[in-house]
Amino acid sequence: MKPKEKELLSLLYQNQxxxxxxRELAQALHISERTVRSYIRRMEPVITENGGEILAKQGNGYRLLLRRPVQFAVLAGTPGTETTRKTAQTPDSAQERRRYLMQRLLLNGETLQAEETAERLYVSTxxxxxxxxxxxxxxxxxGLVFDSSPAGISIHGDETSKRALIMDYFFRSSTFNSIQEYMDHSGYFDDIPTEQLLRMVLDESRQFGIRLSDIMVQNxxxxxxxxxxxxxxxLRPEHAVLPPAFEQSSEYQASSAIFRRLSGMTGGEYPAEEVSYLALHLSGKGSWATRQPAQGEHLEQEVKTVLSQLAEDDVMQLDEDPQLVSSLLEHLRPMVVRLMRGLPQKNPLTQDILRDQPDLMKVIRKYFGAMxxxxxxxxxxxxxxxxxxHVMAALERQKEKRKLQVLVVCATGYGSSQLLKSRLMKHFSDSLHIVTETGYYEMSDDILQGIDLIISSVNIGPVIFGVPFIHVSVFLGEEDVQNIQRFIDQEKAGPEKKEPAAARPASKSQKEIFDCYFSEEDFRVYKGHPERDQVLSDLVETLACYEKDSFADHMREQIRLRSQMGSLVFSDTIAVPHPAVPLSKVARLALALIPEGMYWNESHPAIRFVFLMSPSYVENRNLPKVTGAIVSLMEEPVLQEQILQEQSFDVFGRILGSLIETA
Incomplete structure (x- = not known):
């Protein structure tokens, strides 16, 4: 589970x-109610597997029910119990798992056994x-491919291509996601060609078989x-007394090769001490270190204790930054070795940092000095x-997380998404944080977690529900820039306070928009507890009468494909099935009301509204306004009850129409 999911679970566990x-959960966790619902949907299978159940009651909220309290205590982390399944470093989402695979297969050049890797990731093969x-x-x-052989899975292709992908994937993928990005923006390293240095580190570490994590490469x-x-x-470092035979290690050879290249680039000779210190730094995770007695086995816990204390004392909230923990550890391990051997290291930026960050330096001395x-x-x-x-880089990452979190989607691949991303950053680096880039068919519930806005060169607005979306050209024209800026301004202004929708009738313009997409012939009311597949089939057939003969079969298949990309349920009571690609000439919606509730799946046993949405492949001018009204209805249980009690198309039209934003 992610840190916020664990906090949510803890709140439910403590208030059984x-x-x-x-709203209470959202305020406590500083997230939106929509994100609370999303987290609960994601957590429910794990909670059920470990002897718990989340009760969801309309109007009341959520409550945790324990059927096997002892087993569940392990999941919840009750004092005195421990979980032996996943560690904090286990990749928890699809995105994290892919990065883990790329690190081992591409960055480290490893060959992986499928079953062993799946077991390590706690997923199926x-x-x-x-x-x-x-x-x-x-x-x-x-130009790279996966190679599957009896030895395992590996990446096959030209070494130059591998290094190009390493640079793009690990070190250019998101703003301030790495120390390199911080170095490029901090002002302390403006005269340093970080890109060239990074290539040297990658080239020589791979040449000498030194496996480094992406964070270690950054360090x-x-x-x-x-x-x-x-x-x-x-400045010249202190003379380094090296361990016996260390000069024959692959780390020392790699360090020597790096400084030979650096001397050729800068035109100056670097002292042997610099080679030794870099080699010692490389050995923190390299092969030589594995042959030496373990040092600082409690170092990780000490770092986490420091960060927790900083958060508890309300100095800085960095205790949920695993990248900072890893980065500090990669620096502290060789630092402790140097201190043990009496090898202090001069820092050319000390005076600059003391001048610019005197308070931070006091904090570092006080808290880290207590380790x-x-x-x-x-x-x-x-x-x-x-x-x-390292702490300053983490603080910059924290600033990025306060910006709008954006997913970039492109049709033509990774290169075009990088182009769109660079243009977005040129205009909106102060307002947007690009979380990641993806293709449309690679989208999933995992990748949408925590996303505030999708910016896409593919017109996916009609078929992506629940997350704001802006369609742009990959070249980001002036109109695109204006649309994005308008969205940013609206988010900064916050939601407008409105009177309850039931207190005002739908206006003429709202009714016109409603009538474009809904008709009484496409409105159904079900008694009892119908089967999900039957309801979906009925709604598909209802809309099929407006389209070609093959429409119904294509629609069912497209709904199936869309469900594989992510959930079609967006609240405890409302499902919005829709196709992966638009199929209709004219956009329409059909609605099924199930007052007594319909079983959708284990996580959603009482769906009462099913909106079948069929976007147009021609035009969907006001469809986003209608989907926005459905989202608003999800937050209005009283209005939902009115519709379910009246079971009237006119009442439904009046209520949903009043929720349509026409401005």
Whole structure:
């Protein structure tokens, strides 16, 4: 589970004796009610598997019911119990799993056994195959392929192409997602060619068989950039006393090769001490380190304790940043080794950081200085300034998360999505954070988690429900820029306060929009508890009378495809099935009312509204306004009850019509 999902579970677990409304949960977690519903849908299978059940009662909210309390206590993390299944580092979403696979297969050049990898990720082999299939399109653009053999799964292709994809996927994929991005924007490294240094690190580490995580690569990049800054400032590191035979290690050879290339690029000779220090840094995760006694086995817990204390003291809220934990650990491991050997390292940025961030330096000294692994040493500001750089990068990432979280969707592949992303950042870097880029058919509930806006060069608005969407050209024209800015301005202004919809009748323009998409012939009321497939079939046949003979079969298949991409249920009572691609010449909606509730699946046993939406392949001018009204209806249980009690098309039209935004 993600950190916010764990907080949500904890709230429900601590309040088992009562219902908590969606609004209460949203306010406690600082998220939207829509996100609360999304998290609960995502968590329900895990909760059920571990002996729990979430009761959802309209008007009351959510309550946790425990059928096997002892088993569930393990999932909830009750003191005195432990879970031995997943660790905090286990990839938890499809996006995280794909990054994990790319890191091992591409960055580390490993060959993976399918069953063993699936077990490590806590997924089925079929899910693993699906993740690999989603990555195949990206490999194609670089002339790379997956190679399956008795030895396992690997990536096959030209080494130059592999390195190009490594650069694009790991180090250019999202703003301020890495130390490199922070370095490029901080002002401290403006004269450092970080892109060239990064290529050196990747080339030589792969050449000498050193497996580095993407975060470790970033830390080595920072170390190398600081070496250049030391050279510029005329600073020379302390003489390093190396372990026996260390100069024959692959880490020392890789470090030597990197500095030979760096000397050729900058025209200056770097002292042997720089080679030694970089080699020691590489050894923090390289092969030589595995042959040495383990150091700092409690270091990770100490770092987490520091970050928790900072959050508890309301100094900075960085305790849910796993990237910061990893980044600090990758720096602290070799740092502790250096301190043990009496090898302090000069920092060319210390005075700049002391000048620009004096309060942060005080915080670093106070909190990190209390770590058991560090407090035995006399540590100077040069060392504290290194840690400060990692914290400053994390604070910048935190700023990014306060921006609108955007998913970029393109039809023609990874390259075009990168082009669109770069144009978006040129205009909106202060307002938007690009979470990731994807193709339309790669979209899923996982990838939509936490997304505030979809910006797409594919017109997917009619078939993506529940997340705001803006259709743009991949070249991002002036009209596109204006539309995006209008959305940003509206989000900053916040929602307008409106009188309850039931208190005002639908206006003439609202009624005109409603009548374009709904008719009484497409309105059905069901008694009892009908079967889901029967209701869907009835609604499809209802809309088929407006279309060609083959429409019904195509619609059923497209609904099936769309359901594979993500849930078609968007609240406890409302489902909105729709096709993966538009099929109708004229857009229409059909509605089924089921007052007594219909079983959709285990997570949604009492659906009472089914809106079958059939977008047009020609024009859907006002359809987003109608879908917006359906979203508003989800937040109005009183209005839902009025419609269900009256079971009248006229009442439904008056209520839904009044929710249509015409401005």
């Amino acid at each position: 004796n009562r219902f908590l409304t969606g 079929s899910t693993l195959k699906k993740e690999l299939y989603q990555l195949r399109g990206m490999l194609d653009e670089y 080595v990049l920072l170390h190398l950039a600081l070496s250049v800054k030391r050279m510029q400032a005329g 058991p692994s560090l407090r035995r040493y006399d540590i100077d500001d040069d060392e504290w300034a290194y840690l400060a750089l």
